[in-house]
Amino acid sequence: MTAVVCTPCAIAEAAEALERGLLVAFPTETVYGLGADAENPQAVARIYEAKGRPSNHPVIVHVAPGADISYWAQQIPPEATQLIAALWPGPLTLILKRADHIPSAVSGGQDTVGIRCPAHPVAQELLRAFKGGKGGLAAPSANKFGHVSPTMAEHVLEEFAGETRAGGMIAAVLDGGQSEVGIESTILDLSRLASHGPVLLRPGHISAAQIAAVIGLQPASPDAAAPRASGTLDAHYAPQTPVIQVAPPELDDIVSRLQAKGKRLALMSYQAHPAIHADAWRHLPADPVGYAHDLYAGLRELDHAHADLILVESLPDEKDWQGVNDRLRRAAFDSRGILQTLLAE
Ligand code: TXA
Numbered sequence: 001m002t003a004v005v006c007t008p009c010a011i012a013e014a015a016e017a018l019e020r021g022l023l024v025a026f027p028t029e030t031v032y033g034l035g036a037d038a039e040n041p042q043a044v045a046r047i048y049e050a051k052g053r054p055s056n057h058p059v060i061v062h063v064a065p066g067a068d069i070s071y072w073a074q075q076i077p078p079e080a081t082q083l084i085a086a087l088w089p090g091p092l093t094l095i096l097k098r099a100d101h102i103p104s105a106v107s108g109g110q111d112t113v114g115i116r117c118p119a120h121p122v123a124q125e126l127l128r129a130f131k132g133g134k135g136g137l138a139a140p141s142a143n144k145f146g147h148v149s150p151t152m153a154e155h156v157l158e159e160f161a162g163e164t165r166a167g168g169m170i171a172a173v174l175d176g177g178q179s180e181v182g183i184e185s186t187i188l189d190l191s192r193l194a195s196h197g198p199v200l201l202r203p204g205h206i207s208a209a210q211i212a213a214v215i216g217l218q219p220a221s222p223d224a225a226a227p228r229a230s231g232t233l234d235a236h237y238a239p240q241t242p243v244i245q246v247a248p249p250e251l252d253d254i255v256s257r258l259q260a261k262g263k264r265l266a267l268m269s270y271q272a273h274p275a276i277h278a279d280a281w282r283h284l285p286a287d288p289v290g291y292a293h294d295l296y297a298g299l300r301e302l303d304h305a306h307a308d309l310i311l312v313e314s315l316p317d318e319k320d321w322q323g324v325n326d327r328l329r330r331a332a333f334d335s336r337g338i339l340q341t342l343l344a345e
């Protein structure tokens with residue numbers, strides 16, 4: 001099996017495969033998702049198996065535009081209705097109280113459900129074809145647990161080389177080009193509004209300020225009792241090569257010390273660094289939207305350089321950069337010690 005271009009026929013076949021309980025990877029505007037029928041616990045279990053993901057981690061349910069949210073959620077607070085009207089389809093996931101008949105497999109046993117309506121036309125066509133537009137597709141990012149999320153069909157094939165061949169667990173990989181946004185959806189918890197207000201579980205392209213402008217309430221940061229989200233683990237979104245964030249004043253010095261020790265270095269920058277000659281170098285746009293668009297493809301490319309270290313030029317610590325800073329912090333979790341070891345060798 002290889003990636004298929006998205007003809008109406010390919011989409012209809014993919015929808016049928018999903019209805020039979022198989023897995024299909026599909027493009028969304030954020031990242032590619034690995035989809036299964038959200039109401040079929042065996043199909044959802046296949047996602048966990050393919051990803052190597054712990055089964056107590058919830059997955060997001062994707063629905064078609066105009067879907068009846070009350071089918072999935074027990075209570076729909078006015079804030080959810082306002083956000084859906086203003087920001088769907090789009091990169092915003094809402095966590096709501098799960099309706100009793102929705103299998104708990106989609107929420108890792110929690111009493112909530114994460115729902116989003118993707119903006120990508122191929123995702124929407126697939127959702128309209130699947131169960132006549134009345135179903136939901138559970139779809140985490142189409143990568144192995146903890147790895148970098150895919151923003152292109154080739155990335156999905158690379159992640160699941162074994163599973164996308166004939167007889168593998170993934171029936172089709174729909175190719176919809178490079179994901180526009182590039183980082184995963186913003187996740188907002190509205191399941192505990194009365195006691196905690198809206199809580200931002202994962203920052204993304206849709207900012208806290210945009211949410212506040214719609215509902216008149218500023219989202220809070222997660223507290224200890226907030227619903228669990230694997231995308232909020234300390235270490236996530238990581239390439240095989242250790243990633244280290246370095247501020248420009250230190251960068252030249254670290255590069256020359258490591259190169260003097262014969263280390264292979266990959267560098268991801270967003271400002272020009274003419275003084276630095278890394279073995280592999282990706283220069284990303286100097287604005288948060290452009291940077292997010294290229295981030296994961298850049299990390300994957302640098303991972304292929306088989307460097308000892310990927311050095312990432314630290315980004316501004318500003319609200320607009322919150323989504324990409326969040327992903328980079330998790331990709332770079334705990335690799336400072338590796339830098340010290342390499343410098344000490
Ligand atoms: O942009 C996205 O959200 C992509 C595309 C494919 O839609 N999906 C994605 O899925 O990033 P995943 O599973 O890699 O991350 C989804 C996050 C996880 O951290 C998960 O724990 C959280 O959403 N989540 C889903 N349902 C939840 C729930 N009921 N309560 C708390 N967190 C939930």
Ligand code: MG
Binds near residue numbers: 140141149231
């Ligand atoms: Mg993920």
